[in-house]
Amino acid sequence: MEVQDKVIGHKIWTIKRWASVEDFNAGRVYSEEEELQLMGISQDSKFEGNLLLNEGINELWTLVCSGGGTKFDSANARLAVGDSSAAESAAHTGLQASTNKLYKAMDVGFPTFGTLQKAVWRSTYATSEANFAWQEFTVANGGSDAAINLNRKVSNQGTKISGQVWQLTLEITLS
Secondary structure, three states: OOOOOOOOEEEEEEEEEEOOHHHHHHOOOOOHHHHHHHHOOOOEEEEEOOEEOHHHHHHHHHHHOOOOOOOOOOOOOEEEEEOOOOOOOOOOOOOOOOOOEEEEEOOOOOOEEEEOOEEEEEEEEOOOOOOOEOOEEEEEOOOOOOOOEOEEEEOOOOEOOOOOEEEEEEEEEEO
């Protein structure tokens, strides 16, 4: 009997939302009902999946095999959001939005990795950042579409408006 390897990837995106910077700084949490009333959306939303992009897969193999490359680490990694709803394609090389997009640096202490077979990236978008419809998501190893984008996910997650703080997290677990 032949044993075969199989890699299973589990991807979870999470968005936490605060109605104001004061709420964010205070760590204030509202019930879903209160949050809906304040912002018209729930405070937390989770959505799964994404498509690995060809350029991201190639960069991972370059890094794994010590061939150079740019890491998806605290110095380089960015979580990015945009307003394009164009379907995912492995051939994409960045977000598809033409103007409404933002590549945001990691929060302090992120990404985390090396335990539980996963990596976790997190960025927090301040009151004046990324105020548009959040419909596409990626993690990249730089601050623009010119960087290598590991993945891309399309999912309509509502519209962030000025004054709100939203925090985006991506967990990728391999088993």
